[in-house]
Amino acid sequence: MGDHFQTIVDLDALPDEAAEYAERGLEWLVSEGVVLAERTACVLGAPLGHPPGSNWLRACSPEDADREPSDGLAVSVGRTVFHGGQGEPEAVTCPRCKVTTRLVTDTWESDDEAWEPFGVALRAWDEDGEADVVCPACAASVPLPQYRWADDFFAFAHLGFEFWNWPHFTDEFLTRFARVLEGHHVVRVWGKI
Ligand SMILES: [Zn+2]
Known part of the structure; x- marks a missing residue:
């Protein structure tokens, strides 16, 4: 339950x-x-x-x-x-280049390397209400809240x-x-x- x-x-x-x-x-x-x-x-x-x-x-x-x-x-x-409670975020999409970055491995474990910049930004945003993440695909610096997350x-x-x-x-x-x-x-x- x-x-x-x-x-x-x-x-x-x-x-x-x-x-x-x-x-x-x-x-x-x-x-x-x-x-x-x-x-x-x-x-x-x-x-x-x-x-x-x-x-x-x-x-x-x-x-x-x-x-x-x-x-x-x-x-x-x-x-x-x-946040969605249990589990891990599966992927995140950049609002600028629309490229989706996977955040879990093929065996559904957290991909620590891919997650790290988002995790850092998440903590910064939680503290200050401001944080950017450099998109791994297009290298644009994008405010964290503008990224779209798989399954929201x-x-x-x-x-x-x-x-x-x-x-x-x-x-x-x-x-x-x-x-x-x-x-x-x-x-x-x-x-x-
Ligand atoms: Zn991008």
Whole structure:
């Protein structure tokens, strides 16, 4: 078993905007009936969260109608390395040259050499909110948050909506949610602990 999370991460909200967009996103989720405005002890990693609302299925596929979530939503504001929990990041793609660099070996172990510059940047970003990585393919110096990760394993951002033990969200729901966030890019980081 274990607990599953799906975090909708807003990649575009700046540090001083994150709280405002958090409120905007939450208000919409409450108005849709996807979650409730009240807060209860229904999430992991935070004291309180928003429990599922009566229209929770609007976020998920009708096929999951019998999988009503028991847990809720924690909204996370502030610089965060959102990550997929267990396992290793498989690959990373440079936004400039679009070349994908594998970060695991053929036997699915971490490729330490390939990972190292990203690991260094990850720690720097976590501390200062700024870090560049020189792309191994095109040698451009690219800000860490602009890289794209296989399976959206990482997202470096200032706002995330973390849902616990919900069925998978539909693409349609994610598109609608992005629209509420004024067309910001969103990714879904998911995993289990
Ligand atoms: Zn590149």
